[in-house]
Amino acid sequence: MKEIDTLDWQHITEDLHNKGYGLIDQVLSKDECDQLIISYNEPVHYRKTIVMERYRFGLGEYKYFQYPLPAVIQHLRESIYSKLAPVANKWMQVLNINQHYPAVFRDFQTQCHEKHQTKTTVLILKYGEGGHNTLHKDLYGDIFFPIQLVIFLSEPGTDYEGGEFVLTQQTPRAQSKAIVLKPKKGDILLFTTNFKPVKGTKGYYRVNMKHGVSEVQSGSRYTLGIIFHDALS
Numbered sequence: 001m002k003e004i005d006t007l008d009w010q011h012i013t014e015d016l017h018n019k020g021y022g023l024i025d026q027v028l029s030k031d032e033c034d035q036l037i038i039s040y041n042e043p044v045h046y047r048k049t050i051v052m053e054r055y056r057f058g059l060g061e062y063k064y065f066q067y068p069l070p071a072v073i074q075h076l077r078e079s080i081y082s083k084l085a086p087v088a089n090k091w092m093q094v095l096n097i098n099q100h101y102p103a104v105f106r107d108f109q110t111q112c113h114e115k116h117q118t119k120t121t122v123l124i125l126k127y128g129e130g131g132h133n134t135l136h137k138d139l140y141g142d143i144f145f146p147i148q149l150v151i152f153l154s155e156p157g158t159d160y161e162g163g164e165f166v167l168t169q170q171t172p173r174a175q176s177k178a179i180v181l182k183p184k185k186g187d188i189l190l191f192t193t194n195f196k197p198v199k200g201t202k203g204y205y206r207v208n209m210k211h212g213v214s215e216v217q218s219g220s221r222y223t224l225g226i227i228f229h230d231a232l233s
């Protein structure tokens with residue numbers, strides 16, 4: 001795994017401010033991705049399995065991890081959080097929202113716990129042919145962190161076809177714009193969970209963002225999602 005501190009955080013931060021997402025190339029090695037895919041079938045790591053069609057979330061399956069998280073994931077969650085907290089604080093500040101994100105992940109988690117959000121939201125997802133994930137926001141209670149990430153564990157074009165990552169950006173009084181991305185195995189995509197600020201003529205306003213996955217045409221596609229806030233249940 002690449003050292004998180006050595007990544008180009010200035011560039012990533014600019015992308016998040018300007019576009020609401022940022023792609024980081026090749027953070028995990030092929031082996032690390034394969035290990036995570038293998039662990040999909042080891043029940044000991046998970047607290048809950050969701051069959052997506054049952055909830056009309058799409059077609060596929062995902063599993064929520066339980067605490068304690070595997071060391072690699074805990075490390076990523078803590079180290080990336082500290083890089084994103086300043087971005088999140090800037091967003092809340094310009095939008096006049098009274099929410100401060102502490103510099104250290106542990107202290108943010110305390111905020112979640114005070115609101116009874118104590119369950120992990122870190123998840124691993126698996127989609128086969130026809131699999132997809134309908135457009136959504138990952139909100140699990142009052143407390144939310146405005147940026148999350150997905151680690152791509154499968155290789156597009158080799159392991160699966162289709163299955164693009166889709167972001168929609170909804171500006172007030174306009175239709176939604178779609179952004180379609182196809183990151184490679186080992187890449188990390190950071191993106192907006194709920195809304196981000198955009199500068200207008202009269203100050204900043206909110207644009208809402210949702211994400212999902214287009215239909216997988218063939219093969220299988222695995223991803224790992226790290227959401228920073230915990231869940232009520």
Ligand SMILES: O=C(O)CCC(=O)C(=O)O
Pocket residue numbers: 125133138149150165211212213223224225226
């Ligand atoms: O499989 C994907 O690319 C999307 C996963 C997702 O919705 C999430 O991690 O929140």
Ligand SMILES: [Fe+2]
Pocket residue numbers: 136137138211225
């Ligand atoms: Fe999601």
